Amino acid sequence: METTRALAENLAFNPLDPKDLVHTFGLYGVWAILFAETGLLVGFFFPGDSLLFLAGVAATPVADAIFGDGTKLSLAGLLIGAPICAIIGAQLGHFLGARYGTRMFEKPDSRLFKREYVEKAEHYFQKFGPAKAVVLARFIPIVRTFLNPVAGVLGMPAKQFFLWNVVGAILWTDGILLVGYLLADRIYEAIGTHIDRYILPFVALIILLSVLPIIIEIIRDRRARKRAKEMAVIGISPVAGIADAIEDNHHHGSHRAE
DSSP states (O other): OHHHHHHHHHHHOOTTOHHHHHHHHHHHHHHHHHHHHHHOGGGGGSOHHHHHHHHHHTTSTTHHHHHOTTOOOOHHHHHHHHHHHHHHHHHHHHHHHHHHGGGGGOSOOOSSOOHHHHHHHHHHHHHHOHHHHHHHHTTSTTHHHHHHHHHHHTTOOHHHHHHHHHHHHHHHHHHHHHHHHHHHHHHHHHHTTOHHHHHHHHHHHHHHHHHHHHHHHHHHHHHHHHHHHHHHHHHHHHHHHHHHHHHHHHHHHHHHHO
């Protein structure tokens, strides 16, 4: 009976379901997935944001009630280990990009790999500059996986990458972990053990809040371009007006002299 139940549980396990991942693999599983998602190109499909959120919930007293007995995780282990694994993973991605260059991306599109993922990462790197791109990319699924090797390919120095890699990793991992940890009681009171039904809206909200800096940056960039165009037009008009005024004064002066 126990064997049948264990087999059924294994068959029911979904490696892309963050709730299953937290319950099955615990703290070490969270660490491993964060490393894979940020350091290995094949790890981009892992649910990093939702995993962090649920891991934060799993560090509270309501963990066993929501996920099952023996699920409760160490908050200290999460807050320390999660950013370290994310940092190491991203640093590996940067190293591979610097070491192997564009050869890493010279493969045909498949169900797992698409050239557009790399192009999107390159876009953010060029648009925001190396420092901002490394930090902001942490909050964008898929981009956070591919931007690291792209930064290496484009020649971002390892020391500079490491600095902003640390900043981005701490903000991303510990930020989302703490949101889950602080909201756990309210979530449990509101929806009980059915958190898996509502995880997508929660994560969507987290991602929306996460990408707000990027949205703000894009709006600022557009406003700056618009202002630059307006200034260019204004810069031409006064010059033309001054030239006309000088010419008119000179013309009137000539008439007076006559």
